[in-house]
Amino acid sequence: MIEFRNVSKSYTSGLEAVHDASFSIEKGEFAFLVGSSGSGKSTLIKLILKEEEPTSGNIIINGKDTTFLKPSRIPYLRRSMGIVFQDFRLLPDKTVYDNVAFAMHVVRATPKHIRRQVPLVLSQVGLAEKAKVYPNELSGGEQQRVALARAIVNNPSMLIADEPTGNLDPNTAWDIMELLNEINLRGTTVVVATHAKDIVDKMNKRVIRIDQGNIVRDEKGGYDGEI
């Protein structure tokens, strides 16, 4: 599903953010990407999204090498992945419903399909009765649920979450993590970049640890090692 083959990434400043990274995340897997700030975590996510180009090596997504993907094809690559950010990134002037429907308009879904799909996804994340509400009237946890609904509304084959619980209190964070787990159980590949130690320990999933650009650990277990 996501495969890195000897991927390195240096920025023009000379900083090597990722060094010779090789790993493979299979279809239906749940993987944590852990590491302290500045470890290269965010660069890995950006490489998967093709927001950044690798300096060397190949990245294969859904069986296709994206290294030589034309810029005009990038939108279609991104439609195969749902993306969630630490800061939710909702549109403040659109209701919860419209924020989710927006992602469907973008991929040119029919109005009929949108009317069917949006309520379904909103009830899946437990926000069915908040459809008409604006983001600023919601709590942080609820906003992240909207972002999750928006990420999965087009049925992507994978979900990429960059620090999804970074702005949330521990209880809410755990709710979001359970929701991610639920989405994973329905067959979606989930990749979560985080440094929330307690959550990673509790989930006991595959952990890919990156430190100063190098992948130093890749195994099932907790944040710092096997449990």
Added chain:
Amino acid sequence: MKYNSFGYLIGEGFRSVAKQKKMTSASIIIMCATMFIFGAFYLIGENINFIMKQVESQQGMRVVIKEDATEDEISNMENKIRQINGVNQITFYSKEDALASVKEQLGDQKDIIAGYDVDNPFPDSYFVTLTDLNLNNEVQEQIKKLDGVEEITASNDTISSLATIAQGIQMATLGLLKILIIISIFIISYTIKLTVYARRREISIMKYVGATNGFIRGPFIVEGIIIGVVSAIITLAIVGLAYNSVVTSILSSSVIQMMNITLYNFSDIFVKLLMVYLILGTGIGIVGSIISMRKYLKV
């Protein structure tokens, strides 16, 4: 799941215009101002051309026909002159016409030419006007070669200086219009850049959800077109009112009346100006929004 999202994009464009009232009205005011200046220069240019045409059509040459030319030769000559490139109109003046017009000019003193009715010394002639004063010399060359032409009388100096003036004015207005178009595009793209900046968050979300660049541009282009069309209509109304009052006062001045010159009515150029404004407005709107978005589409 492919669906024509045209309606959605147009809706988003209108929604954005309605939501960002301050930004939109700022754009419209700036656009109206540039269009007004543009329109003023355009109208001045059009009218100068119109005046030059009138002056040009009054200028011409008199082709004097030989005394012994037969009727056939005379009518033959008319056909040949008509075929020469650059000839606008050709009018025949018989000996009698010439005498009559001299009589009219002399008025009370027509006694001087008493007896001319019996033995008319004036020749038959053609008055030839030109489509383009620059062709004056060539046309004269060709007419001289024809049979039955006695001589050509024309005020060549007036014609050539008029031609130079006309050319100069055309070049100047064209140059000014070009500069104004570039300035307009610059101003509008800067204004739309502000709108795009205000919505950069939305654009980056669209990119992450997998929107194509065309889809993202859609609403902004619609916005540009709306601003363009609204500005065009407002400016047209203002320019129309201003033009009519200015033209009325110009035409009532004695100098213009002496020169026997008319100016365009606003209704004559209304359709032309409307087209120019609509093309200009939508064009500047589209080009402006594309220029101002380039930076934000690179995520």
